[in-house]
Amino acid sequence: MPGLRRTQEDRVVTVPGPSANTVLVSASAIAKSIAGNPVLSDVSIAVHGGEVVTVIGPNGAGKSTLLRVLMGVLKADAGTVVRRPGLTIGYVPQRMEIDAALPLTVTRFLGLSCRDPARIREALNEVGVPGAGQMPVQALSGGEFRRVMLARAILRAPELLVLDEPLAGVDVAGQAELYDLIGALRRRYGAGVLMVSHDLHLVMAETDNVVCLNHHVCCAGHPEAVSRDPAYTQLFGAAVAVYTHDHDHVHDGAGRVVALGDDHGVPDHSHEHAPATPVPESEAKERVRGG
Secondary structure (H helix, E strand, C coil): CCEEEECCCCCEEEECCCCCCCEEEEEEEEEEEECCEEEEEEEEEEEECCCEEEEECCCCCCHHHHHHHHHCCCCCCEEEEEECCCCCEEEECCCEEECCCCCCEHHHHHHCCCCCHHHHHHHHHHCCCCCCCCCEHHHCCHHHHHHHHHHHHHCCCCCEEEEECCCCCCCHHHHHHHHHHHHHHHHHHCCEEEEECCCHHHHHHHCCEEEEECCCEEEEECHHHHCCCHHHHHHHCCCCCECCCCCCEEECCCCCEEECCCCCCCCCCCCECCCCCCCCCCCCCEEECCC
16 A cells, blocks of 8 residues: 555655556446436546546536546446555545534544544644644634645545545635645655646646546546647636646656656646636535534
């Protein structure tokens, strides 16, 4: 399993995750209806080890439904989903409603997913909020809460991070920092990342492959190719006018990630953007209530 493990000297070390050739999860010709309404039609997608795949599309396009089908939370009506045997998934929902009357500290909240206090402290440190453990969850700022949710997602050293609108509720100043953090966690755990986002100006610079979804796959591929596709332009306009991507890896003929050397630092990204307007998403909700 990829992730952080302890040596006899109690040092934290990075354990390599699945290789770039490993398919973590794939779907072929997926169809799904909810309450009689078609949500997904003939959707195919794959995520490899160490790869960032971002699903974009208008509100109500079926993006969160696709994530749930890929994770096995929802069953597809047609098509095939294949997950790597024993795949560990860390999930960050778009939003989570927590009962304001529930006396719940961050440590107790994370304790619902992990019984190891040391691992909880470690995860909070990894995401940059080491002092948040005794804070009430309801008192966290938007950025702090997203970091706590990322800590929850990495508790089990995931091979795949599934992030539904990870910047929801975060101010503009904190968005780039959170994207940098997601990239650092990806490298640390060797994890693949499957993400839904509307922040096109960041997405098109930070992702390896883009899937443009509007109930069906309108276009898919590397960001620079997708940004020139007529289907993308029809949905979003010229949201990303100029794009170049300097990365710590290249892609093989099948679009899979091939690492360059052993440098695991933060990759350089140089790009220019026209303004992009985020579109609100309201598909995914989790609820934690007292009682």
